[in-house]
Amino acid sequence: MKLTDEQVQSIVDDIVSKMEAIIEDPCDGDYSDFECYEDEYGRCSNYGSRTLNETLDEICIDGLPGIPADxxxxxxxxxxxxxxxxxxxxxxxxxxxxxxxxxxxxxVKAYIEDVDVEISVLNQETDEYEDVEVSEEQRKLIVAKVNDQICPTNKKEVA
Structure with a gap:
């Protein structure tokens, strides 16, 4: 069993909606650790930058088209x-x-680096779970589509 184009698009849409929320409020409103930013010499300035490397979980937890969550x-x-x-x-x-x-x-610039997709579907006839095949090409396509939808330059910039 392989992912269909409709299922890939559903994954892309869910990631994009979650990334837009992250871009709007990257730290959930808590910027307390941004308040004192020192350089390597101990001098404080009134500006700075941060890079957050995070993982977005719970993508498509309600199921995919043709694959019920139950x-x-x-x-x-x-x-x-x-x-x-x-x-x-x-x-x-x-x-x-x-x-x-x-x-x-x-x-604020944001982009997706990698996507991990693991899907197992219950086969009603054998009562066993079968893995859905996700090719490297499909994973790269998901990353590219998400980054294109976040912003055409692959980097979402909010000023």
Whole structure:
């Protein structure tokens, strides 16, 4: 059994929707570890950058077209990279004005590096699970399609 084009597109669509959420808020709103950024000499600056290497899990956990979730084991994950450029627009205030500001994102670039697809489907006749074959070409196609949909340049940039 092989993945169909419709199933590949379903995987791509699910990864793209999850990546768009990550691009919109790469750190779930918690930028506390961005607040003090020192260079190798111990000097602090009011700007910086971070790279996050993460894995996106729970892709297509509700099943794929033609493969119901109840009769299958679906494990799909994607390794992605998010590059973040930011600055701190903190204003200490003065006698009349309270302190304000915080971390502002200047640029966010994101892309998928690799996809791992493991699918087993229950064969009703033999009552055993059969693996769905996912070729290296299909995995590369999924990565390419996701990166193209995130941004035509393969790097999503939000300024």
């Amino acid at each position: 009769d299958s084991d679906i494990y799909i994950s994607a390794d992605y990279v998010v590059d973040i450029d930011f600055h701190d627009d903190y204003d200490p205030g003065d006698y009349w004005t309270p302190p304000s500001g915080g971390i502002e994102l200047d640029k």
